[in-house]
Amino acid sequence: xxxxxxxxxxxxxxxxxxxxxxxxxxxxxxxxxxxxxxxxxxxxxxxxxxxxxxxxxxxxxxxxxxxxxxxxxxxxxxxxxxxxxxxxxxxxxxxxxxxxxxxxxxxxxxxxxxxxxxxxxxxxxxxxxxxxxxxxxxxxxxxxxxxxxxxxxxxxxxxxxxxxxxxxxxxxxxxxxxxxxxxxxxxxxxxxxxxxxxxxxxxxxxxxxxxxxxxxxxxxxxxxxxxxxxxxxxxxxxxxxxxxxxxxxxxxxxxxxxxxxxxxxxxxxxxxxxxxxxxxxxxxxx
Numbered sequence: 160x161x162x163x164x165x166x167x168x169x170x171x172x173x174x175x176x177x178x179x180x181x182x183x184x185x186x187x188x189x190x191x192x193x194x195x196x197x198x199x200x201x202x203x204x205x206x207x208x209x210x211x212x213x214x215x216x217x218x219x220x221x222x223x224x225x226x227x228x229x230x231x232x233x234x235x236x237x238x239x240x241x242x243x244x245x246x247x248x249x250x251x252x253x254x255x256x257x258x259x260x261x262x263x264x265x266x267x268x269x270x271x272x273x274x275x276x277x278x279x280x281x282x283x284x285x286x287x288x289x290x291x292x293x294x295x296x297x298x299x300x301x302x303x304x305x306x307x308x309x310x311x312x313x314x315x316x317x318x319x320x321x322x323x324x325x326x327x328x329x330x331x332x333x334x335x336x337x338x339x340x341x342x343x344x345x346x347x348x349x350x351x352x353x354x355x356x357x358x359x360x361x362x363x364x365x366x367x368x369x370x371x372x373x374x375x376x377x378x379x380x381x382x383x384x385x386x387x388x389x390x391x392x393x394x395x396x397x398x399x400x401x402x403x404x405x406x407x408x409x410x411x412x413x414x415x416x417x418x419x420x421x422x423x424x425x426x427x428x429x430x431x432x433x434x435x436x437x438x439x440x441x442x443x444x445x
Contacts, residue, residue, distance in 0.1 A: 219350025226358045229365040233420030235444035237413035243389040244409040246305045250312045253440035254319035255414045256421030259285035261326045263422050264430045267339045269330035274341055278422055285418025286411045293410040320435035327432040336430040357426040
């Protein structure tokens with residue numbers, strides 16, 4: 160004889176089993192997508208290792224080149240912006256980044272500030288230095304021959320180099336420079352190279368910055384005006400575009416790009432306080 164409790168439907172198990180079905184399908188979909196992503200990465204890695212990369216070059220070395228190359232690209236982008244806007248090669252471009260990185264490092268090693276507070280300070284120094292250079296030097300040579308202005312940037316580089324040497328002397332005691340690092344403690348190995356949070360932050364920030372520059376120059380009134388002034392400054396002036404004000408913005412933007420690249424590169428390549436970047440730092444960006 161079957162009791163009522165045995166024949167009655169279980170009001171607790173039925174709804175829960177129905178509710179678990181979508182969850183199981185969702186988890187299965189996530190697992191499937193991750194598996195497909197892993198297969199795609201493996202295929203891309205195999206193609207890169209066997210078809211694109213030179214024979215015998217480890218994938219980790221190529222990835223490290225991508226990380227460092229993306230940081231050099233920020234300095235190169237600043238060079239291009241100033242060349243298009245002023246028709247000069249700014250030989251102080253690397254020093255702008257070096258000064259910003261030196262300030263950010265001493266903020267951590269000397270003042271013991273957190274990394275994410277020191278980085279904006281370093282960027283502010285870079286942007287402010289760019290504005291100061293434009294107001295005191297570039298504006299005075301605005302109508303001078305471009306060769307003279309190009310040579311003037313060599314003098315600017317010397318002044319910024321002296322500032323780089325002086326910054327660490329402002330503190331009587333500095334903590335180890337290795338304290339200037341991101342708070343991300345994880346690491347992983349690809350080939351012979353160990354990557355950590357510093358590399359990941361660089362790979363994440365650089366594409367966002369590049370997209371932001373693209374949107375700024377192509378979608379904003381100021382960016383479009385900068386492009387117009389770069390094509391023909393005299394015609395832009397006749398159209399009422401404030402060319403000199405845009406020159407200030409361009410120098411600030413270029414200095415900020417170099418500062419960001421140098422700051423992100425410092426924990427990867429190792430901070431070099433008290434050392435002038437020098438012309439060799441411009442070889443790769445050029």
